[in-house]
Amino acid sequence: MGSIPSEEFNSSFHALLFPFMSKGHTIPLLHFARLLLRRNFSVTLFTTTANRPFIADSLSGTAASIVTLPFTVSTTNNDIPPGIESTDKLPSMSLFFEFAMATASIQPHFEQALETLPRVSFMVTDGFLWWTLQSANKFHIPRLVFFGMSCYSVSVFREAEMQGIFRGPQPDDELVELTRFPWIKICKEDLEPSSRNAEPGSIPYEFNVKSVGASVNSYGTVVNSFYELEPLFVDYLKTTNTSHKYWCVGPLCLADDVGSFSGTKEPKWMTWLHQKKKCSVLYVAFGSQAEISNEELEEIAMGLEESMVSFLWVIRKKDWVLPKGFEERVEGRGMAVREWVDQREILNDERVGGYVSHCGWNSVVESVCGGVPMVAWPMMAEQHVNARMVEEELKVGIRMETCDGKVRGSVKREGVSKCVKELMEGERGIQLRQNVKVLARLARMAVQEGGSSWSALDHLIHELCGKK
Template identity: 55%
Template sequence: MDSVSASRIVLFPFMSKGHIIPFLQLARLLLHRGITVTIFTTPANSPFIRHSLADTDASVVDLPFPQNVPGLPAGVESTDRLPSMSLFLPLVNATKLIQPDFEHALQNLSGVSCLVSDGFLGWTQKSAEKLGIPRLVLFGMSNYSATVSRVVVLDRPHVDLDSDDEPFEVPSFEWIKLTRNDFESPFKDPEPKGPLFEFIIEQGIATSKSQGLVVNSFYELEPLFLDYWNREFDPKAWCVGPLCMAEPPRVEPLMKPIWVQWLDTKLAEGGTVIYVAFGSQAEISSEQLQEIAIGLEKSEVNFLWVVRSKGLEALEGFEERVKGRGVVVKEWVDQREILDHESVIGFMSHCGWNSVLESICACVPILAWPMMAEQHLNARMVAEELGVGLRILAESGSVRGFVKWENIEKMVRELMEGGKGKEVRKKVKEIGEAARRAMEEGGSS
């Protein structure tokens, strides 16, 4: 990307940390190129955005979030605050009521050359069209997931199968074998319908009318899938990532968090650590939490586990039993700081796309355990397409379902100490180096 003469780009992320973070990273990339950046958000999401960009010249505009929305608890303005992801639709549909305030604020900004808005905010396409501003879309997912999903939805190779675990080939990508369980409803349903399906169609139409897709990825990671998308589908996609590499160098704080101090201690002892985290949205049962705890304990591997699920009572007595070898953190952490730590050589992850990229950029292999959204496709990509990780599967061999501690123990040991772990560790270093080159001056992103 070459330097651009002064112009203003407006960014509007969906109200969810996993969506906001790549927009903040994109803001830094644009600011570095001398572009004026304005971010639109709502009052409850504003402090996080303002704090994250406090060292920049980015401006932030707060738009009032609708009040008294049916089905939505008072004061909730992001998925991170939802009591359950079943309330996703009321939240995302409530954002449509922001449109008049958004248009008024956008009209009052000078020199706006482009709007980059979240793929979940399809209604911003009409606003952009009305005001004569080009709109680009950032979905925050890989070309692999976007392309494979589109092909499966259009060609429907999964319709006549006997079970959700029966494999099928993806048309045009015959080497990829998926199951219906690699998709959420409505994508997995033979006859998709209902409010969520209608929402997805609505966003797809708005995206097709936009001027392009901005993809948090890099060409060398998934060339086949980007080329296929740009040959077969609209609008055109451009890779601008990995956006996490646009973050400034970390300033060492006066007092490191306790868990980072613990990692330092492990490094000094010559120990290695697996980092365990499943994102802020995953709903994990107390029974499954217990199996994870037993698996980690039995593995005898050092671990740092970030737990944000309900049902923490299942871990009673666990921290005492693993004292010295394992740390359980129940608050927000700087994930990149942990992944970049020299002692961390493995990541048990839900395979949210941000986490996958952060792990690749830190050259840390992944133990993939997807939970929701397009994470199952990301896990396939990680383990089967890229070879930078291993999979955790249910006892039945399914990509969904309850996982027993024996399998968790076995796969943790394999990633950290086994032959397959060595292979994926070598591969992720190669791809991590390619990511760095993509973001250099003259690189592909």
């Protein structure tokens, strides 16, 4: 089927989106909302009180409606302070599973709201909000899952699970070949210890069972990726479980233009960046959830200082302490930013030539779209597998050197300095930059009319809404 011009779609189609309460899960669905609005859909976004301002701000000027639901996190031992409605604000990510389980308290409010809405064509809800499948079934609405992972990582985890790699007797860091994809080797440490060691009856175990179970029983999955980025893995997912559909409709970050600054006072980092030469600045950022010890921060800082490269570093948390005198010593050459930045704008700036990334999937996709190669320093969730994809599969980055060579090993300043110099000044950096620029072009083609992601969205709409 060829692509269908947007006018063919009926504006009475209504999609309902419910992102999980974290920036990394919300941002791509906001982009998806824009895509649907552009196809003449009515879009209703569900969120909770504290998360509403971010969503309302991002979608201001659009016709999207926002429904706000109450959410009171109540856990058995009250270890999540009252008023926290987003994982970005949790005192520790070790509370993630308790938080995610507690979202089920929203279900009655969600269903009350569903009763009042005009007919819904389909809902796209986050994979962590497993209980939305029950509601979808009750109201006869097809539920699509949004997981925010690549097809590569879903395929690798699925195959590793089937091979029993995570429960095998081998040491945690021993690499095992995947039978289905023999060029990929992974180890137990590629999976989060909390998931790897989850015992039946524990909160992580129950959460995984619920969210995976609800996902496979949902109509399909919307993926923030594009076919040309990972064709083998898209095909694998589509053919190994034909009762569950996958639609690669990304990169979602290309759904709207990278904003050129329109406020009254240009942020300091922007003014600083604009004075730099093409491809000369290393961007350093670890997403919206990373937890980094002061020892690691010191090693990163000292590594950046020793490397002599120019860098823009986003310091996410107020309690992240940089070494004494660091900012004075690197003044002019390096800048530490302690505010929310427009990451897409930075990664699309021609002055940025490399990115030290935690490999959150959005950040990987945004870096690919910006044509920026990476030093991959994964920390949690599926980021270790993303880092493998970046280095081994896509060949657009290098892994951060760890002092003992282990997947979850600590970093030392010498390793940091060596890796960033290799990326910014070395032969390998030149090759990686060429590779990522090819993918950046393919990404743009995928979202253009007739491109693979454009057509995937056409198919999704036709399948779920039918023709006019």
